[in-house]
Ligand code: HEC
């Protein structure tokens with residue numbers, strides 16, 4: 001890489017714009033320094049992209065791959081992205097790495113599965129891809145072969161992904177919106193690119209394709225529940241709709257992403273890794289930019305919910321008073337003292353179109369991040385051995401209509417599917 005190019009890259013980066021390496025010209029030392037600035041910047045970008053969560057198994061070497069993803073189409077494993085030359089990507093050029101990230105193709109022309117969110121990473125600019133490459137190349141190589149995917153026919157045919165891409169993949173870099181602030185644009189770039197929030201929070205059709213019209217109105221995915229089983233989770237609406245983030249002010253959204261907790265709740269479930277491995281490690285300015293972007297999304301409540309039966313709501317209300325009210329209070333609001341629980345009124349998870357995350361919390365309790373945040377309320381127990389499917393369904397249905405909440409009824413079959 002030429003010194004000029006690496007200096008330009010360092011200058012382009014907000015974080016290292018002041019780096020002294022950019023002031024020293026042409027000496028060998030400055031090349032080494034600007035390379036290390038590139039690696040540092042790449043490390044930050046890899047954190048923003050949360051590469052480590054998907055490319056690492058429990059107890060495995062970081063980035064060595066092999067993490068199992070259960071999907072409707074079968075099981076897929078992440079690959080080794082350390083610079084090992086036989087089992088990793090050590091032999092890849094920067095161009096080949098860029099093509100994987102932004103086009104979803106391997107050096108041998110094979111198409112990659114969109115379980116790898118290149119549908120979002122395609123937005124990345126050249127400098128960021130290059131810094132990511134420098135960082136990945138600086139990792140210790142780990143010799144580890146990813147297990148073979150166990151996908152059903154026809155999903156096990158990589159060539160068929162060509163047609164999927166024609167339908168659902170728009171390759172292309174991020175285009176700033178000149179009518180918005182620099183902060184909003186930074187937030188949009190991070191959110192829709194590296195942070196790939198929409199990969200979970202936007203709905204998909206039966207082939208896993210997403211449309212822009214209902215972006216960020218909520219989606220569903222498979223992930224582990226406490227006990228180690230893979231179950232459905234619903235990711236809530238993140239637009240400013242009443243069943244989304246309307247009740248969360250910008251500062252509270254930023255606090256949640258930065259620290260895993262805010263006035264309303266503590267993180268639990270799939271967001272634990274997103275926050276602990278990624279957003280909590282970003283600069284305050286970048287987290288705030290993402291919050292600015294989300295709070296600017298026009299409200300889109302998604303599909304209108306069905307109205308639940310009054311008898312079921314009444315039954316759920318009684319169960320709530322018996323099992324939940326002691327912590328969540330008759331008001332469904334959190335407290336500042338340790339006697340309370342999370343806010344359920346206006347809560348995005350409670351009102352998500354898919355009820356799976358709400359059911360998971362009731363059955364298994366909210367799984368805390370690792371390492372856990374200091375306790376501020378009493379720990380919520382799981383109710384899987386205390387409540388029947390019908391009771392959990394009635395409770396969930398009640399929560400989804402109480403205190404002005406607006407979401408559809410939950411059935412006993414929905415609950416049974418999460419056991
Ligand atoms: C949501 C999970 C997820 C995240 C986040 C993720 N990856 Fe991956 N990645 C995968 C999976 C799964 C595959 C395997 C895809 C396949 O087999 O077609 C993969 C494949 C790849 C490949 C192709 C490797 C090969 O051997 O063909 C590269 C390169 C890669 N990822 C780099 C990255 C980088 C860099 C980041 C962070 C910026 C990242 N990934 C983030 C899941 C993820």
Ligand code: HEC
Pocket residue numbers: 191195196197198199200201221233234235236238256257265266267268269270271272274279347348349357
């Ligand atoms: C791997 C999938 C996934 C990704 C990626 C993801 N989310 Fe989530 N998110 C979820 C799920 C599932 C829930 C509901 C359960 C939970 O809170 O873990 C959720 C919940 C939330 C909530 C509501 C929390 C609450 O307790 O009310 C917010 C806010 C949120 N996500 C924001 C984001 C933002 C911002 C990003 C991008 C930086 C993001 N999410 C990326 C899956 C994801």
Ligand code: HEC
Pocket residue numbers: 264265266267268320323324325326327328340341342343344347348349350358361362366367368377378379380381383395399
């Ligand atoms: C002993 C106190 C306690 C009891 C009893 C309790 N909860 Fe909780 N609940 C909490 C606390 C504390 C949290 C937040 C902790 C966290 O997210 O890590 C929480 C979180 C939740 C959440 C997730 C909110 C969000 O989106 O962040 C839901 C939903 C919920 N509780 C519903 C219920 C229901 C329904 C019952 C009754 C079956 C119940 N809780 C009983 C204390 C309690």
